Amino acid sequence: MWPLLVALLLGSFHCGLAQLLFKNISSVKIDHCKNIVLIPCYVSNLEAENINELFLKWKFGRNSDIIFVFDGYANKSAAFYKFSSAHIFPSEFLKGNASLNVAKEEVKNGKYTCEVTELSREGQQTVDLQYTDGSLFTLKEHISIIILPFLTLILFWAQFGILIQKYKSNPVNRKTIILFATGLLITIVVITGASLLIPGGFAKRKGYGFAFLTTPSVIPVFLQYHKFKPAIGRTLHTVIMLTIIQAVGTVLTVAGLYHSSLDCVPRYGSILILGLAIVALGELFGLIYMKCFDPLIEFQ
Template sequence: MFVAWKKQGIVLFSFDGAQQRVYRHETVPSANLLSQQDLSKGTASLKLKSSEAEDGNYSCEVTELNREGETKVDLRTVTGRQFDFMESVVISVLLFLIVVFYWAQIGVIALKCETVHKNKTYVAVGCAIFTVLAVIAVVLFIQGGNITINKVGLGFVVLPAVILMVLQYYIFKIVLVDVTRKGYILIGLQSFGFVVALVGFALCISACPSELLSVVIAGLAVMAFEDLLALLYMYTSCSRMKDHQTPRKAVEEPLNDAKGVMLE
């Protein structure tokens, strides 16, 4: 098998399978086959440093015995923003809403639930950590000019979201002592949203330029909706617990007064 990569008729790289001989043009000293073992399977891709890859029309010619074929590739360098600006704004807004809904749940627990539980501190710390990561994500993700930084920012948007499912579980444990069926349904809905966002992130990283942010947006939207439902669920649950405790105090006060009268 013989493989030759050319640019505008000039051979940049060639591989002679019969003699196991490799030729590289002086302008691309890092050029090499992506996988020599997979060459017999039809993979004749070329890899080289990005600093040596100039924009232009490339062609790959493969000859095997009496068969030959040619593939043409148009290489263009992507500069500036990797992701669409408006979609980036939507993702940032959804991330902001998720953070707000979680802090609101913690606020509801602090104001309406009188029971003191050490896990409250753990939940607050976990939420604070996620908030810091969310701020870093937005700063890295929404700015333009560097594709790698944008991808890292998107990773900070999606990957730390796994913390939210743990936080949600502990929030339910604090208020309800034991997680109910509704609680598990809400956590399952959040997990589904996370998986969708994670798949979208994987697709966005592999695509260039990215056109699959809508999948990430869909996953984050499901998570934000679940957080809103969880906030309402926590509010109603804490209100019922407080209402249930109020009559007990009303009964205890007359009893205490009666006891005082009897002592006199």
């Protein structure tokens, strides 16, 4: 009787070992910060002592397309289906780490299946990978970065309206056309940038959105001469002051965006917002000066 029980217990034990077990990781989220994406797969009861006892296969999508194979016996690997950068570390695989490393540009949302074979034992695990809706800035910074370029845009068009009325400009005047065309360009760029920040987009798309929103901050610096040229002799100090103010704002804006794009932690948003605010402040000062102090002369 006892030998029979022992045999049954040993038989059950060996049957249990026939199945490889995996750490319970059903899904993973990645963000824009990672250049190399790790798709996890960890075998918890691997017993192989030599890499030639192992075989690994990674599949992707509903059709289970094979994207990567590692043959331990031949000690060779191959990547397929537009996952050319896919690779593992054999020394880590021998310890149970069958995670796949893939370049961010090649990774897609979807289900990835890891199939591991160890001599007569095998097992598989499926991981659902999704990109997170990451952002370079906090929500409050996000809102400010959208509002300030539109404020600058409104102040610019207000100045343009004063130039048309106060300086009795000819609608087809060359300088009027330059300012109108530039204002139209800024308007298109800002609206495009704001549309790229609609929730649900990927981080790369949002990065383009922030770039579109901040790029127009450079343009007002070069427009001061055209806006004040009718009275350049009497407004030279004003032109210089506004140009310096907006140049400082532009430098801060570009620096804030540049450092934010390099850092995964949103901590440079305040610099970018300060730059955008200074650019808008320069437009406000220009509007006040045109309205209250600038002499009434012909805009030529």
